[in-house]
Amino acid sequence: MNSIKSFSDLINHLNERESRKRIVVVWAADDHTTQACARALDCGFADFIFVGCKQYVESQLHGHADGAHVKFVDAESPVDAAVKAVAMVRNDEADALMKGLINTDDLLHAVLNKQTGILPSGKVLTHITIADIPQYDRLLLFSDPAVIPYPTQEQRIEQIKYMATICSALGITQPKISLIHCTEKTNTKIFPFTADYAAIKEMAGEGKFGNVIVDGPLDLKTSCDLESMKGKNINSPIAGKADALIFPDIEAGNVFYKTITLFCGAQTAGLLQGTKAPVVLSSRADTPESKFYSLAIASI
Amino acid sequence: MNSIKSFSDLINHLNERESRKRIVVVWAADDHTTQACARALDCGFADFIFVGCKQYVESQLHGHADGAHVKFVDAESPVDAAVKAVAMVRNDEADALMKGLINTDDLLHAVLNKQTGILPSGKVLTHITIADIPQYDRLLLFSDPAVIPYPTQEQRIEQIKYMATICSALGITQPKISLIHCTEKTNTKIFPFTADYAAIKEMAGEGKFGNVIVDGPLDLKTSCDLESMKGKNINSPIAGKADALIFPDIEAGNVFYKTITLFCGAQTAGLLQGTKAPVVLSSRADTPESKFYSLAIASI
Numbered sequence: 355m356n357s358i359k360s361f362s363d364l365i366n367h368l369n370e371r372e373s374r375k376r377i378v379v380v381w382a383a384d385d386h387t388t389q390a391c392a393r394a395l396d397c398g399f400a401d402f403i404f405v406g407c408k409q410y411v412e413s414q415l416h417g418h419a420d421g422a423h424v425k426f427v428d429a430e431s432p433v434d435a436a437v438k439a440v441a442m443v444r445n446d447e448a449d450a451l452m453k454g455l456i457n458t459d460d461l462l463h464a465v466l467n468k469q470t471g472i473l474p475s476g477k478v479l480t481h482i483t484i485a486d487i488p489q490y491d492r493l494l495l496f497s498d499p500a501v502i503p504y505p506t507q508e509q510r511i512e513q514i515k516y517m518a519t520i521c522s523a524l525g526i527t528q529p530k531i532s533l534i535h536c537t538e539k540t541n542t543k544i545f546p547f548t549a550d551y552a553a554i555k556e557m558a559g560e561g562k563f564g565n566v567i568v569d570g571p572l573d574l575k576t577s578c579d580l581e582s583m584k585g586k587n588i589n590s591p592i593a594g595k596a597d598a599l600i601f602p603d604i605e606a607g608n609v610f611y612k613t614i615t616l617f618c619g620a621q622t623a624g625l626l627q628g629t630k631a632p633v634v635l636s637s638r639a640d641t642p643e644s645k646f647y648s649l650a651i652a653s654i
Numbered sequence: 655m656n657s658i659k660s661f662s663d664l665i666n667h668l669n670e671r672e673s674r675k676r677i678v679v680v681w682a683a684d685d686h687t688t689q690a691c692a693r694a695l696d697c698g699f700a701d702f703i704f705v706g707c708k709q710y711v712e713s714q715l716h717g718h719a720d721g722a723h724v725k726f727v728d729a730e731s732p733v734d735a736a737v738k739a740v741a742m743v744r745n746d747e748a749d750a751l752m753k754g755l756i757n758t759d760d761l762l763h764a765v766l767n768k769q770t771g772i773l774p775s776g777k778v779l780t781h782i783t784i785a786d787i788p789q790y791d792r793l794l795l796f797s798d799p800a801v802i803p804y805p806t807q808e809q810r811i812e813q814i815k816y817m818a819t820i821c822s823a824l825g826i827t828q829p830k831i832s833l834i835h836c837t838e839k840t841n842t843k844i845f846p847f848t849a850d851y852a853a854i855k856e857m858a859g860e861g862k863f864g865n866v867i868v869d870g871p872l873d874l875k876t877s878c879d880l881e882s883m884k885g886k887n888i889n890s891p892i893a894g895k896a897d898a899l900i901f902p903d904i905e906a907g908n909v910f911y912k913t914i915t916l917f918c919g920a921q922t923a924g925l926l927q928g929t930k931a932p933v934v935l936s937s938r939a940d941t942p943e944s945k946f947y948s949l950a951i952a953s954i
Contacts, residue, residue, distance in 0.1 A: 489917045499836070503844050536799070536908035544803050574912035575939070582916070585939045605906040608836035612874035613910055616882070617789045617918040639875070639885040 357525040359493060361486045361621055361647050364524075368399035368650055374423070375653040377634075378403045378439040378448035381432040383455040386636075388414035390645035391452075395419045399653045403427060403448060406435035432456035436464035443472050443631045450652040452634040452645075465629060472630040478512035479628040480505075481635070482520065483611055484651055487620040490578060495520060495598040499607035500635075501626070507550045510600060514554065516627040517598040518566050523654045531558075532577035532596040533570025534606065538588055540571060547602050567591045574599070574610070623647035657825040659793060661786045661921055661947050664824075668699035668950055674723070675699065675953040677934075678739040678748035681706045681732040683755040686936075688714035690945035691752075695719050700953045703727060703748060706735040732756035736764035743772050743931045750952040752934040752945075765929060772930040778812035779928040780805075781935070782820065783911055784951055787920040790878060795820060795898040799907035800935075801926070807850045810900060814854065816927040817898040818866050823954045831858075832877035832896040833870025834906065838888055840871060847902050867891045874899070874910070923947035 358364045377400050382388055388411055394400045395418045402419075404411045406429035415424065427442075429435035436456060442448045451472075453461050465471050466479070473479055481500040484493055497513045498505065505513065514531055521529035533551040542549040551570045558568035569590045575582035580594030601607035614620035622644050626633035632652040636645045658664050677700050682688055688711055694700045695718045702719075704711045706729035715724065727742075729735035736756060742748045751772075753761050765771050766779070773779055781800040784793055797813045798805065805813065814831055821829035833851040842849040851870045858868035869890045875882035880894030901907035914920035922944050926933035932952040936945045 487917055534905075534909070536904050574909055575916050579916055582939055601909070602905045603903070604836050605834075605902045606909045609834070609874055609901070609906045610909050610913055613913045614917060616875050616879055617787055617914060617920075620917075639882055 355525040357527070359491065361493075361623070361650070364647070364650050364654070365397060368653060369397055371399060374398065375400050375449040376403065376447070377401070377450050377452055377649060377652065378405060378442045379452045379454055380439045380461060381406045381429065381435040381454040381456045382411050383407045384638075385414060386640065386642045386645055387452070387454045389642040390649055391415065392418040393642070393646045394649045394653070395423060397650075400649060401425075403439075403442065405429045405439045405442075406432070407454070433460050433464070436461045437470070440464045440467070440472055441470065443629075444470070448631065450632045450634065450649075451629075452649065452652070453636060458635065458637075461635070465626075465633060473628060474630060477628040478509050479626060480509065480513050480516065482513075482516055482625055482627055484520070484623045484625075484647070485611075485614055485620045486622070486647075487614055487618055489618065492595070492597060493524065494578070494596065496607060496610060497598075497600060498604060499601070499611040500604070500624070503604045505603070507553065510547075510550060510554060511557070512628065513600055514558075514563055514566075514568065517600075518563050520651070521566070521597055522564075526597055528565050528567060529597040530567045530569075530592045530595055531598045531600065532572050532592050533568065533600050534574060534577065535571030535602060536573060538571055538573065538576060538586065545602070570600070621647060623651045625651055655825040657827070659791065661793075661923070661950070664947070664950050664954070665697060668953060669697055671699060674701050675749040676701050676703065676747070677750050677752055677949060677952065678703045678705060678742045679752045679754055680739045680761060681729065681735040681754040681756045682711050683707045684938075685714065686940065686942045686945055687752070687754045689942040690949055691715065692718040693942070693946045694949045694953070695723060697950075700949060701725075703739075703742065705729045705739045705742075706732070707754070733760050733764070736761050737770070740764045740767070740772055741770065743929075744770070748931065750932045750934065751929075752949065752952070753936060758935065758937075761935070765926075765933060773928060774930060777928045778809050779926060780809065780813050780816065782813075782816055782925055782927050784820070784923045784925075784947070785911075785914055785920050786922070786947075787914055787918055789918065792895070792897060793824065794878070794896065796907060796910060797898075797900060798904060799901070799911040800904070800924070803904045805903070807853065810847075810850060810854060811857070812928065813900055814858075814863055814866075814868065817900075818863050820951070821866070821897055822864075826897055828865050828867060829897040830867045830869075830892045830895055831898045831900065832872045832892050833868065833900050834874060834877065835871030835902060836873060838871055838873065838876060838886065845902070870900070921947060923951045925951055
């Protein structure tokens with residue numbers, strides 16, 4: 355498999371694949387969600403189970419689906435739909451879960467329920483975004499713009515493991531993961547997380563994350579631009595070609611996400627990781643394209 | 655005066671102005687610095703005093719300057735040049751200071767010296783960037799990508815005052831200042847600075863910052879894009895047209911700075927504020943254009 359360097363590569367890869375993933379969708383009462391599902395059906399990489407909103411979904415998918423690839427389960431409310439969809443993932447009846455028109459807190463409540471949810475005990479829940487930025491020559495993964503405010507060392511380690519897994523699924527043989535900070539200097543007094551970075555680098559050197567390159571602290575430009583790295587007289591194996599970025603906190607990750615989508619024309623896909631199966635947790639403001647690419651990443 | 659909405663507007667405004675500002679330059683031993691100064695001389699909005707490197711500067715400025723607009727002061731080293739340049743600002747012999755090829759720490763050492771420096775007692779030193787982003791219809795100021803790691807409430811208040819001053823100099827009659835956070839929800843437990851934001855909004859409402867609009871917490875998209883604001887059912891007087899952003903910490907500010915310059919084709923100017931006169935503290939990696947626009951903002 356060649357490495358996937360753009361969303362267009364990703365869709366081509368999925369188009370050529372014979373198998374389909376089973377996606378369960380919670381309360382698909384909005385057209386951005388149904389448009390994304392229609393496109394995935396046209397591409398043929400996913401089957402869908404819609405929980406709730408049967409009549410609306412059928413009208414929206416008219417011409418895109420036949421009975422073999424779409425099923426319906428009744429639900430009385432978005433919350434009821436969430437509980438039923440989560441149970442299907444838990445019982446191996448679905449390979450991924452997608453949020454429709456339901457309050458995020460309500461969906462997470464079902465996902466995180468200790469008895470009936472799908473976050474295994476001890477697993478770290480985090481959000482990973484995959485971005486296709488026109489001005490960058492490869493996909494760029496980053497974490498965490500949405501879930502963990504100030505990651506602990508344990509949480510950062512899990513983020514790196516999830517990154518390595520997704521990069522591997524994208525055919526990236528030796529992913530380059532950059533630990534982001536505003537400078538390249540470790541300063542454990544003002545920025546304690548830079549000490550964590552040093553420990554993570556050591557673990558990576560010992561092969562704890564498999565065949566990945568981890569370096570940091572590096573700033574965003576040094577991570578993604580070879581000329582900027584050279585201009586600072588820095589020598590990093592990332593070499594301006596980061597595949598993935600670990601941000602120090604949610605504020606930095608969120609600003610990056612919103613800047614590339616607002617000002618750079620970037621397309622993004624987003625997934626919750628840590629759960630038994632990937633959860634597509636797009637926000638209301640996301641475009642149908644973003645939801646479609648999230649489905650594609652969840653189906654890889 | 656019409657409000658200045660781009661660097662091109664800014665240069666036109668300075669071209670039409672009769673008066674010139676006096677800029678003292680510390681150890682201009684690199685061509686990015688001299689190119690920026692040459693362009694400012696061609697535009698005619700500044701006179702220069704170069705401290706150190708006379709021979710190099712004269713060769714670089716050949717054809718751009720005559721004796722009436724350029725002076726030289728001898729210096730033995732970058733550090734000596736910094737001390738002399740700071741003294742000139744202190745003695746009202748210069749209106750702004752520009753960093754050449756000198757280590758930032760060495761320059762700041764001279765600037766911050768309690769006896770001979772130029773940071774008045776009790777003043778807050780912070781960094782403000784002014785960005786011209788092709789995809790945005792106005793200049794966007796933000797703070798702090800470079801100096802204060804995690805601003806205190808007092809420091810944030812000073813940042814807003816500096817923002818208001820620069821916006822006023824740019825002819826923006828009622829600047830819109832947005833307090834950035836990853837969501838619009840105040841959460842004093844996990845994000846204590848959102849409580850500070852509430853207090854700052856109250857001060858703004860009482861007119862403590864003059865004729866400015868301050869709102870937050872708002873995320874980056876809600877601050878800079880009306881459609882994103884509407885999509886979230888939020889009603890803010892910023893209305894997707896922020897003139898200035900206060901970032902929660904240096905990591906978020908630094909990521910924004912580096913993302914817009916690397917991926918969005920943005921031009922930027924940067925200034926230290928709080929000192930007796932503006933200090934242009936560009937980094938080695940900055941382009942001659944960036945240094946030129948910084949000179950222009952310092953000369954306004």
